[in-house]
Amino acid sequence: MKHSQSIQEHIxxxxxxxxxxxxxxxxxxxxxPEKLIEAMEYSLTAGGKRIRPYMVLAAAYAINADETTVAKxxxxxxAVEYIHTYSLIHDDLPAMDNDDxxxxxxxxxxxxxxxxxxxxxxxxxxxxxxxITSLVRDGQLDARIAVDxxxxxxxxxxxxxxxxxxxxxxxxxxxxxxxxxxQFIHQHKTxxxxxxxxxxxxxxxxxNEHQLQQLELYGRNIxxxxxxxxxxxxxxxxxQKLGKPVQSDIAEEKVTYPYLIGLEESKSLVVKLTEEAKxxxxxxxxxxxxxxxxxxxxxVNRES
Amino acid sequence: MKHSQSIQEHIxxxxxxxxxxxxxxxxxxxxxPEKLIEAMEYSLTAGGKRIRPYMVLAAAYAINADETTVAKxxxxxxAVEYIHTYSLIHDDLPAMDNDDxxxxxxxxxxxxxxxxxxxxxxxxxxxxxxxITSLVRDGQLDARIAVDxxxxxxxxxxxxxxxxxxxxxxxxxxxxxxxxxxQFIHQHKTxxxxxxxxxxxxxxxxxNEHQLQQLELYGRNIxxxxxxxxxxxxxxxxxQKLGKPVQSDIAEEKVTYPYLIGLEESKSLVVKLTEEAKxxxxxxxxxxxxxxxxxxxxxVNRES
Numbered sequence: 001m002k003h004s005q006s007i008q009e010h011i012x013x014x015x016x017x018x019x020x021x022x023x024x025x026x027x028x029x030x031x032x033p034e035k036l037i038e039a040m041e042y043s044l045t046a047g048g049k050r051i052r053p054y055m056v057l058a059a060a061y062a063i064n065a066d067e068t069t070v071a072k073x074x075x076x077x078x079a080v081e082y083i084h085t086y087s088l089i090h091d092d093l094p095a096m097d098n099d100d101x102x103x104x105x106x107x108x109x110x111x112x113x114x115x116x117x118x119x120x121x122x123x124x125x126x127x128x129x130x131x132i133t134s135l136v137r138d139g140q141l142d143a144r145i146a147v148d149x150x151x152x153x154x155x156x157x158x159x160x161x162x163x164x165x166x167x168x169x170x171x172x173x174x175x176x177x178x179x180x181x182x183q184f185i186h187q188h189k190t191x192x193x194x195x196x197x198x199x200x201x202x203x204x205x206x207x208n209e210h211q212l213q214q215l216e217l218y219g220r221n222i223x224x225x226x227x228x229x230x231x232x233x234x235x236x237x238x239x240q241k242l243g244k245p246v247q248s249d250i251a252e253e254k255v256t257y258p259y260l261i262g263l264e265e266s267k268s269l270v271v272k273l274t275e276e277a278k279x280x281x282x283x284x285x286x287x288x289x290x291x292x293x294x295x296x297x298x299x300v301n302r303e304s
Numbered sequence: 305m306k307h308s309q310s311i312q313e314h315i316x317x318x319x320x321x322x323x324x325x326x327x328x329x330x331x332x333x334x335x336x337p338e339k340l341i342e343a344m345e346y347s348l349t350a351g352g353k354r355i356r357p358y359m360v361l362a363a364a365y366a367i368n369a370d371e372t373t374v375a376k377x378x379x380x381x382x383a384v385e386y387i388h389t390y391s392l393i394h395d396d397l398p399a400m401d402n403d404d405x406x407x408x409x410x411x412x413x414x415x416x417x418x419x420x421x422x423x424x425x426x427x428x429x430x431x432x433x434x435x436i437t438s439l440v441r442d443g444q445l446d447a448r449i450a451v452d453x454x455x456x457x458x459x460x461x462x463x464x465x466x467x468x469x470x471x472x473x474x475x476x477x478x479x480x481x482x483x484x485x486x487q488f489i490h491q492h493k494t495x496x497x498x499x500x501x502x503x504x505x506x507x508x509x510x511x512n513e514h515q516l517q518q519l520e521l522y523g524r525n526i527x528x529x530x531x532x533x534x535x536x537x538x539x540x541x542x543x544q545k546l547g548k549p550v551q552s553d554i555a556e557e558k559v560t561y562p563y564l565i566g567l568e569e570s571k572s573l574v575v576k577l578t579e580e581a582k583x584x585x586x587x588x589x590x591x592x593x594x595x596x597x598x599x600x601x602x603x604v605n606r607e608s
Contacts, residue, residue, distance in 0.1 A: 032463040033471040040463065090426060095397075095418030114399030118422065119471055122394060122429065123463040129433050130458030136451045143447035147440045150454055154434030159336040159344065159427040167337040167423055 007294040014057060015050040018077060025078050025131065032123075039112040039120035040127075043085050047103045051226075051299075052084055052197045053077035058291035059201030059215055062281075065288045069205045072140050076149060076200040079131040080193060083157050086124035089117050091166070128153065141204065149200045156196040165189030172255065179260050183224075191223025198292075214284030218292065221277035225270045226299055231256035232266050233303070241304040274300040311598040318361060319354040322381060329382050329435065336427075343416040343424035344431075347389050351407045355530075355603075356388055356501045357381035362595035363505030363519055366585075369592045373509045376444050380453060380504040383435040384497060387461050390428035393421050395470070432457065445508065453504045460500040469493030476559065483564050487528075495527025502596075518588030522596065525581035529574045530603055535560035536570050537607070545608040578604040 005013075022044045029037050060073035092099040092107040093114060099107050109117035132150050135141035155161055165188025172185055198219040199212055207215065234249045235258050249256050257266040274296050281292045309317075326348045333341050364377035396403040396411040397418060403411050413421035436454050439445035459465055469492025476489055502523040503516055511519065538553045539562050553560050561570040578600050585596045 029463045029468075032468040033475065035475065036463055036468060036471045086426075090422055093399075093422065095399075095422060115474055116471065118394055118397065118399060119467050119474075122390075122425075123467040125426065125429055126458055126462035126467065129454055130462065133451050133455035133458065136448070137455060143451045144440070147437050147447045147450050150433055151437035151441060154430055154437065158430035158434065159333045159340055163423050163427045163430065164333075164336040164340060167340045167420065170419055170423075171337065171339065 007291075007298045010291075011049060011051075011054055011295075011298070014054050015048070018050045018053045018074075018081065019045055021074050021078055022081060025127075028130070028134075029123075029127075035112065035116060036120060036123060039108060039116050040124055042111060043089050043108045043120065044081065044124070046105055048084075050081065052080045052193060054295065055194060055197040055219070055292075056080060056201035056204075058295055059198040059207075060205040061201075062215075062284075062286040062288050062292050063202050063205035063207045063211065072135060073201045073204045075131045075135045076197075076204060079128040079153065080197050080200070082124045082128035082131065083153070083162070084193060086121040086128075087162060087166070089121040089124070093117060096170075125157075128157075145203050149203055152196055152199060156192040161188055161192040161196075165192065175255075182255060182257065182260060186224055186227040187220075190227040191220055194223035194226065195219035211284045211286065214280045217280035218277045218284070218296075221273045221280065222296055222299060225273035225277065225296075228257045228266055228273070229270050229300060229302070231258055232263065232270065235263060238303060270300055311595075311602045314595075315353060315355075315358055315599075315602070318358050319352075322354045322357045322378075322385065323349055325378050325382055326385060329431075332434070332438075333431075339416070339420060340424060340427060343412060343420050344428055346415060347393050347412045347424065348385070348428070350409055352388075354385065356384045356497060358599065359498060359501040359523070359596075360384060360505035360508075362599055363502040363511075364509040365505075366519075366588075366590040366592050366596050367506050367509035367511045367515065376439060377505045377508045379435045379439045380501075380508060383432040383457065384501050384504070386428045386432035386435065387457070387466070388497060390425040390432075391466060391470070393425040393428070397421060400474075429461075432461075449507050453507055456500055456503060460496040465492055465496040465500075469496065479559075486559060486561065486564060490528055490531040491524075494531040495524055498527035498530065499523035515588045515590065518584045521584035522581045522588070522600075525577045525584065526600055526603060529577035529581065529600075532561045532570055532577070533574050533604060533606065535562055536567065536574065539567060542607060574604055 023041065026037055026041055026044070029040075054077075056077040057070055057073050060070050063069075088102060089108045091097050092102060093109055100110055101107060107117075108120060112120065129150055132146050132153070136143050136146045157163065165185050168181070169185045169189055172181060195216055196219075198215045202212055202215050231249065234246055234256070237246050239246050249259075257269065261269070277296045278293055281289045281296070286292070327345065330341055330345055330348070333344075360381040361374055361377050364374050367373075392406060393412045395401050396406060397413055404414055405411060411421075412424060416424065433454055436450050436457070440447050440450045461467065469489050472485070473489045473493055476485060499520055500523075502519045506516055506519050535553065538550055538560070541550050543550050553563075561573065565573070581600045582597055585593045585600070590596070
């Protein structure tokens with residue numbers, strides 16, 4: 001981040017770079033059926049703020065701002081976006097949320113059909129792991145660190161993580177009653193992949209156990225704040241800025257934090273979680289904590 | 305394999321052991337939504353000959369018959385069955401083959417609903433990679449070998465492998481004209497995961513590059529033979545032994561090897577591929593090649 005650059009500008013710039021890297025990463029699939037690559041690329045490049053890849057890079061930078069180190073973090077940054085993208089493709093399917101539009105564009109199955117959408121999701125999920133191993137193949141990463149990252153990707157994205165959160169969310173649509181259940185959903189559906197992101201970036205840059213623990217705390221808190229802020233914005237946000245209709249949660253009778261603990265309490269909780277996230281970063285003894293600190297503030301103050 | 309035991313008895317025994325290991329592996333997901341685990345277990349334990357896990361174990365045994373070595377191969381053996389099982393769950397979905405029954409039992413989505421079936425598939429796919437890393441975590445496997453296995457799993461199961469073959473097969477249903485296209489489908493949809501299986505088992509047991517190359521050739525040939533034999537059995541097999549109606553390919557107007565090159569030519573090709581597979585095993589300089597050789601003969605002579 002250049003000194004004159006705002007965090008928002010930096011996030012925007014990194015998002016463009018990540019999109020280019022994601023496109024480039026698909027060259028590894030030369031020889032695979034063209035329609036499949038097309039479907040994968042369609043959703044990978046359909047926009048988004050690329051917050052998770054940003055976290056991977058910011059965490060690597062926080063440990064070791066050396067350019068070569070941060071460049072290595074691009075592979076796990078793309079991997080987490082592969083995972084996030086596959087989960088959106090599968091979530092949008094008629095059997096799941098049955099969404100026709102995402103970020104104003106037709107969803108994957110609307111363009112490519114359901115079968116190809118399922119398979120494009122499967123291919124992205126499978127490919128995410130190959131992005132990590134390719135770093136070892138190229139002699140850029142120690143195999144043991146790669147194994148630790150892959151191990152956590154499998155955990156945080158799988159039955160105990162994101163997929164588990166998705167199932168709990170689905171079951172919850174038949175009536176969540178407790179804050180614990182909602183917390184379980186948010187933790188796994190959203191926060192787990194964010195925790196993975198900061199830890200993977202930090203591991204690439206050679207973080208020690210203490211730093212990893214603090215960054216896990218950072219990721220956990222920021223992830224929960226992120227999701228509660230989403231609920232808040234759905235209630236009181238600006239449709240223009242959000243790019244989607246507000247109060248959809250009410251229309252869909254979704255149980256949210258504001259619904260369970262009230263709007264003001266939810267807003268306070270977002271602030272509290274953000275402060276705890278920042279405290280963890282400060283306790284982590286990082287060389288360059290600024291991007292992570294500014295990101296926390298940015299996310300709590302965002303309007304979309 | 306005990307000396308008095310036939311290969312069929314041995315495959316049967318190993319299949320039971322693998323089923324137990326698969327059940328045990330799900331204990332790692334304690335704390336995940338119960339319905340999700342139930343859906344994963346339902347399909348993981350729904351039967352099947354477990355040919356792929358058998359190949360993993362037989363390849364490890366061929367390199368080093370030491371019990372501890374073969375025991376380590378159980379993790380990749382389960383991993384390949386996770387992948388195979390997820391692919392069956394997703395293939396059976398209404399948007400794909402729309403099958404209500406598999407091996408005489410209702411398909412996953414028929415029991416758990418489509419959404420959970422999609423997610424159970426995703427969780428199995430994600431979990432497969434964690435089975436490999438767990439060996440490193442437990443101090444049983446060198447990280448570099450784990451990375452090589454994971455790298456190949458991502459390739460052989462992904463867009464360039466099994467998923468790519470699945471897409472080509474889907475596109476082919478709109479009319480395959482050439483043997484090359486059919487070969488592409490068989491190679492990726494079936495044979496790739498078999499190649500992965502033998503190489504993963506061999507890697508676990510410390511195979512050298514020459515052995516890996518020969519075993520890749522073995523897997524490739526046996527995989528193609530396996531699939532062509534399936535086509536042949538569909539045409540002339542015994543419904544009772546197969547446990548499914550014959551001549552379904554004709555009913556579904558599927559383009560098969562017998563359709564393209566004739567029945568007798570297809571049978572000869574199965575024999576030729578099997579001989580080539582056995583020749584590769586013999587050229588691999590293996591300590592205990594017998595299980596792999598007998599497996600090749602078993603697969604070509606099978607009636608179901």
